[in-house]
Amino acid sequence: MRAGKTTVDVGDPAARGDRRGALPRVGGFRVVMSWPDSQFAPAPPPRGRARIRLAGLTGVALIVFGAAAIGVALLAQQHAPTPGAAAAGKIGPAVRKAPSLRRSPPVSMAIPAIGVQSSLLSLGLNANGTIQVPNLATSADEAAWYKYSATPGQLGTSVIEGHVDSAVGPAVFYRLGALRPGNRIDVRLADGITAVFRVTGVREYAKTQFPTTMVYGPTRYASLRLVTCGGTFDFGTGHYLSSVVVFASLVSTGRSGTG
Numbered sequence: 691m692r693a694g695k696t697t698v699d700v701g702d703p704a705a706r707g708d709r710r711g712a713l714p715r716v717g718g719f720r721v722v723m724s725w726p727d728s729q730f731a732p733a734p735p736p737r738g739r740a741r742i743r744l745a746g747l748t749g750v751a752l753i754v755f756g757a758a759a760i761g762v763a764l765l766a767q768q769h770a771p772t773p774g775a776a777a778a779g780k781i782g783p784a785v786r787k788a789p790s791l792r793r794s795p796p797v798s799m800a801i802p803a804i805g806v807q808s809s810l811l812s813l814g815l816n817a818n819g820t821i822q823v824p825n826l827a828t829s830a831d832e833a834a835w836y837k838y839s840a841t842p843g844q845l846g847t848s849v850i851e852g853h854v855d856s857a858v859g860p861a862v863f864y865r866l867g868a869l870r871p872g873n874r875i876d877v878r879l880a881d882g883i884t885a886v887f888r889v890t891g892v893r894e895y896a897k898t899q900f901p902t903t904m905v906y907g908p909t910r911y912a913s914l915r916l917v918t919c920g921g922t923f924d925f926g927t928g929h930y931l932s933s934v935v936v937f938a939s940l941v942s943t944g945r946s947g948t949g
Contacts, residue, residue: 782890784888789843790911791879797878803870811829811833813835836849842879842912843885844912845909846908848914849906850916850917851918852916854930863916866934872889875936877914883943885940886941890939894920894933895932913938919932
């Protein structure tokens, strides 16, 4: 309602200045109208009614803000890239005669195509046998090497995991699903060597059908797997229903660069 206007229930005989009964309701509501401020402006409602009305408005506001929060979460989830069929590629080596390196723990990684620069944590297993992941509250922006896998560049499968997002926004592997075959991944090792990998495929798997052996199993070449969450977020369980996996293999050694 514009300033200088006052709403009055014309079904109120006092407002109309006569003694006839209230006007009929339309759609369950009394008809209202407005006019410039005058002596006919109604008195403010009783304090009790004002409190009830305020409580009702507060309840509506909470519902609106709650719905908005859920909407923001859903929009954030939808913005995380999802690998398409064209990115599936293959899971084998990128080159016919793939090189390999001696064992050396990784210390950092870079993925120029999606702007990732991260130090690497070294994590193992939880007490229940599941793979440890970075602390979501303190290390959402850091990836972690699974220390019971091969070191990056060593013959066998090396696994690096990271979160897709956190309660405050995107995490280190938020754009992992945007990678495509041919993209470069640089992993710097403790011995000073940088292992250079090429992506061969990017795929999404439902967690109920996750190919554990294919992702974590041994290989006869220096392979790298990057793993994060993806797909639909289940608000009931607080977990994503799918995983995004990047398959890559060692192609050379050198220093980190753009590619």
